[in-house]
Amino acid sequence: EMQLVESGGGLVKTGGSLRLSCVASGSGFGNAWMIWVRQAPGKGLEWVGRVKNKDDGGTIDYAAPVKGRFTISRDDSKTPLYLQMNSLKAEDTGMYYCTAERSDGSHSIDDWGQGTLVTVSS
Amino acid sequence: EIVLTQSPGTLSLSPGERASLSCRASQRVNGNYLAWYQQRPGQAPRLLIYGASSRATGIPDRFSGSGSGTDFTLTISRLEPEDFAVYSCQHYGGSPLYTFGQGTKLEIK
Numbered sequence: 001e002m003q004l005v006e007s008g009g010g011l012v013k014t015g016g017s018l019r020l021s022c023v024a025s026g027s028g029f030g031n032a033w034m035i036w037v038r039q040a041p042g043k044g045l046e047w048v049g050r051v052k053n054k055d056d057g058g059t060i061d062y063a064a065p066v067k068g069r070f071t072i073s074r075d076d077s078k079t080p081l082y083l084q085m086n087s088l089k090a091e092d093t094g095m096y097y098c099t100a101e102r103s104d105g106s107h108s109i110d111d112w113g114q115g116t117l118v119t120v121s122s
Numbered sequence: 123e124i125v126l127t128q129s130p131g132t133l134s135l136s137p138g139e140r141a142s143l144s145c146r147a148s149q150r151v152n153g154n155y156l157a158w159y160q161q162r163p164g165q166a167p168r169l170l171i172y173g174a175s176s177r178a179t180g181i182p183d184r185f186s187g188s189g190s191g192t193d194f195t196l197t198i199s200r201l202e203p204e205d206f207a208v209y210s211c212q213h214y215g216g217s218p219l220y221t222f223g224q225g226t227k228l229e230i231k
Contacts (some may be wrong), residue, residue: 011145035220045159045167046212046221063218097166108157108172115166 007118022098040094126223145211155214
């Protein structure tokens with residue numbers, strides 16, 4: 001089991017930038033596919049982006065609403081994992097969770113951080 | 123694009139009762155990639171069921187998942203006070219890669 005701790009959230013103006021960090025402890029970070037998930041206040045969960053592990057090519061994919069504005073980085077399978085968020089919009093407001101997939105190929109999300117809150121306001 | 127629609131939006135039941143929550147996909151999906159999560163107020167989600175019917179580690183056996191194709195169900199056989207929460211289904215594959223339902227709120231009647 002992996003323990004995940006996010007940081008870096010806060011209040012930012014529309015058009016601004018933030019970088020979120022995710023520190024992992026326990027076993028499995030290097031082999032895990034890591035995913036950022038967000039949740040707007042009072043709303044459902046939304047996938048933001050995913051980075052595969054190095055052995056699987058380290059491919060990074062993004063959800064359409066954030067593509068071109070957000071960047072996930074993972075340094076040679078070392079913690080922390082980062083989410084760089086640029087050109088922020090009001091609709092990016094929410095809790096951002098760093099998560100990890102199960103390693104069994106089910107593509108379900110087994111490990112969740114406690115989340116870090118991002119508020120975008122003019 | 124696959125859309126997951128959960129029903130009902132809110133379910134009001136009493137402790138000890140049986141709960142059935144539905145997750146319907148807009149097109150046929152691979153059940154191996156269908157999961158359920160529980161989210162209590164102020165907490166991160168927790169994986170309950172993966173592969174449509176397999177319980178995650180530490181999940182009580184009163185939780186069960188079933189279904190295939192476009193229709194999936196999460197059943198809680200006898201509700202405990204700590205089960206009142208929001209439940210979401212999730213599928214992997216297609217666009218977007220990870221799709222979540224909008225959630226069902228299970229509240230105490």
